[in-house]
Amino acid sequence: DTEVTQTPKHLVMGMTNKKSLKCEQHMGHRAMYWYKQKAKKPPELMFVYSYEKLSINESVPSRFSPECPNSSLLNLHLHALQPEDSALYLCASRHGPGDIYEQYFGPGTRLTVT
Amino acid sequence: AQSVTQPDIHITVSEGASLELRCNYSYGATPYLFWYVQSPGQGLQLLLKYFSGDTLVQGIKGFEAEFKRSQSSFNLRKPSVHWSDAAEYFCAVGRSNDYKLSFGAGTTVTVRA
Secondary structure, three states, rough: OOEEEEOEEEEEEEEOOEEEEEEEEEOOOEEEEEEEOOOOOOEEEEEEEEOOOOEEOOOOOEEEEEEEEEEEEEEEEEEEHHHHOOEEEEEEOOOOOOOOOOOEEEEEEEEEEE | OEEEEEOOEEEEOOOOOOEEEOOOOEEEEEEEEEEEEOOOOEEEEEEEEEEEOOOEEEEEHHHHHEEEEEHHHEEEOOOOOHHHEEEEEEEEEOOOOOOEEEEOEEEEEEOOO
């Protein structure tokens, strides 16, 4: 099974709301990623967790707060977002460090900030 | 720093015709190369990958790619395109002991009947 699941599929939120995106994988992968993707653009890396610890933060604004409660689950907490944060948010996972392995992507959450 | 260039922003091809998408990379060591496809509103699906060995790699959905070190290229091909191949295609390069992938800007493929 090479599936990464994401919920919700769509999310509309106001600029004062707090919401969370969820990502799950059961492939035993130890690295998990959050990407932001605008239309017709490649994914932009936001965060990487390795063995449930934050490994990379690509200078993402603090209104985005990642969390990795366990090795299978990754959350992205959203608060006080701006309209320009509207995008497709993709989660991905891969095996741990030491070797190159491909990343497996989820279907994404389409976020609209009003 | 590694980088990936996809020279073609948009390609239109007739159904049943062949398709070739270009990808050039810039990286000092042996690159690890990937092609992903993204249908509208969907996530990225891995088509194929190259780590080492045979420079012609076969992927899913009838795609293949050829690694040419002398040209720093990893072009994607399909002999006969189906309407369902209309999508965005991304070439990506990674390296050992690095979590990051560098993506090209993508090529949009339109298939006409």
